[in-house]
Amino acid sequence: MLSDKQKPIRRQHRFHHKRRRFPVKKIKSITVIASIKKSIVKCRHHLTKFLSELARIVTPSCHLKGFEILGQEEKTQFEPNNVNIGPRLQLEFETSFVPPVLVSHRNLLPPLGSDKKGTIVLDLDETLVHSSLDPPPSRYDFSVSRIMDGVTINFYVLKRPGVDEFLEMISKKYEVVVFTAGHEAYASKVLDTIDPKGFILHRFYRDSCKHVRGKFVKDLSEMGRNLRKIVIVDDNPKSFALQPENGIPIKPFFGDELWDRELMKLAGFFERCDVFQDMRDAVKQYLEGAKD
Known part of the structure; x- marks a missing residue:
């Protein structure tokens, strides 16, 4: 059985180990940034494919x-x-x-x-x-x-x-x-x-x-x-x-x-x-x- 002096200390210990949660606004910002990066990579892929095809249209000199x-x-x-x-x-x-x-x-x-x-x-x-x-x-x-x-x-x-x-x-x-x-x-x-x-x-x-x-x-x-x-x-x-x-x-x-x-x-x-x-x-x- 814990003494009365120890109980507040234990409750305080549990309080400090609670999981911290990100604010909703911060989660939305991360999602938007990831979406932008994905779009950039996709655009780069299409641009590379387009330029490669363009370079191959005529006979290579x-x-x-x-x-x-x-x-x-x-x-x-x-x-x-x-x-x-x-x-x-x-x-x-x-x-x-x-x-x-x-x-x-x-x-x-x-x-x-x-x-x-x-x-x-x-x-x-x-x-x-x-x-x-x-x-x-x-x-x-x-x-x-x-x-x-x-x-x-x-x-x-x-x-x-x-x-x-x-x-x-x-x-x-x-x-x-x-x-x-x-x-x-x-x-x-x-x-x-x-x-x-x-x-x-x-x-x-x-x-x-x-x-x-x-x-x-x-x-x-x-x-x-x-x-x-x-x-x-x-x-x-x-x-x-x-x-x-x-x-x-x-x-x-x-x-x-x-x-x-x-x-x-x-x-x-x-x-x-x-x-x-x-x-x-x-x-x-x-x-x-x-x-x-």
Whole structure:
């Protein structure tokens, strides 16, 4: 039994250990602050997603390595079986062998009327045109727009000198195809503008590229054409890394070369190279002459 002197002391001890409660106003303030922080994080996420998508609309330019880096899980090494065949056939075997996990699409073109007719595959950005975003540059030929997440994005397009004449000239002898790593929503509008007469017979976009070792690659072996009769022109050689003998790297066009003659030089080359049984031999001769 406690004495009377101890009872007040005990009651006072219990009083000091009662749980303190925050005022209602303070609890509301904490809730509001947490809600604001959550909104900021959400807005930041949407902004990052928007800017990332914007940066990927057009073809990545070659001075930025030309390709997007994919996740580590996309990087797959592969090697063909060791077969004792000739050097050219060995190269075709190596470059055309791709495991099923790397194949996203089969870009088979419709049959040609003649097996002797060649096919020219052209890149778009920095090869045929140069595009830039707002603010408008001092010089451009036309503009196209794309709505993304409710925002209108404007692209100001400058045609490479001689592109109109080039397309018309090569279309007389060859099947002309454009293969770009740009999105269809952007690239299709550009192609509709630069090719009103329909010299370009077929178009392929980013979703037709193949992901190989973290890069966008254009695989010519899936286009339904004999590799002896097909040539690709691109400002980034990495895009035709699977068939390097079929590729002609062209000087990138950034819009500041007023007297650029690269397309006209190519037009002259294509005018003559149809006499070759294998267009890869013509490409080799052209590149060796360019070095000299």
